[in-house]
Amino acid sequence: xxxxTLRPLSILxxxxxxxxxxxxxxxxxxxxxxxxxxxxxLEEQGLKLQAKLFFQQSNHEGALIDAIHxxxxxxxxxxxxxxxxxxxxxxxxxxxxxxxLPTVEVHLSNIYKREDFRHHSYIAPVVIGQISxxxxxxxxxxxxxLVHHLRS
Numbered sequence: 001x002x003x004x005t006l007r008p009l010s011i012l013x014x015x016x017x018x019x020x021x022x023x024x025x026x027x028x029x030x031x032x033x034x035x036x037x038x039x040x041x042l043e044e045q046g047l048k049l050q051a052k053l054f055f056q057q058s059n060h061e062g063a064l065i066d067a068i069h070x071x072x073x074x075x076x077x078x079x080x081x082x083x084x085x086x087x088x089x090x091x092x093x094x095x096x097x098x099x100x101l102p103t104v105e106v107h108l109s110n111i112y113k114r115e116d117f118r119h120h121s122y123i124a125p126v127v128i129g130q131i132s133x134x135x136x137x138x139x140x141x142x143x144x145x146l147v148h149h150l151r152s
Contacts, residue, residue, distance in 0.1 A: 015057035016083030107132035
């Protein structure tokens with residue numbers, strides 16, 4: 001049986017504030033992998049899923065919003081770890097809702113087992129799903145789910 005060749009998908013992977021410190025920032029919560037290592041693992045999985053990934057990290061809310069706005073003309077979906085902006089940013093929520101691109105929210109830690117203020121996500125109501133608490137697997141599972149959604 002011949003393996004099916006699909007048209008490659010284009011997916012924006014957005015990393016929010018402080019994720020550039022992964023590997024050194026609270027490894028007991030966020031793990032020991034660096035952001036570059038996470039991106040490399042995602043890129044490898046993207047190849048298997050026939051998806052081209054484009055990575056962006058910013059500590060600035062406006063830069064993340066601009067990236068979401070620009071994504072609608074370039075990409076079929078977004079995988080986002082908005083970091084602390086998950087719990088504070090109506091602007092990110094509105095940007096995701098405004099571009100109407102399928103988006104999956106991911107978190108390395110289980111935000112519902114942490115401080116009370118982390119239990120609320122402004123983003124969750126406007127994404128197709130949320131995966132948290134599985135470390136780097138949250139990203140990989142999120143990518144699989146997003147690709148499956150886009151292909152079905």
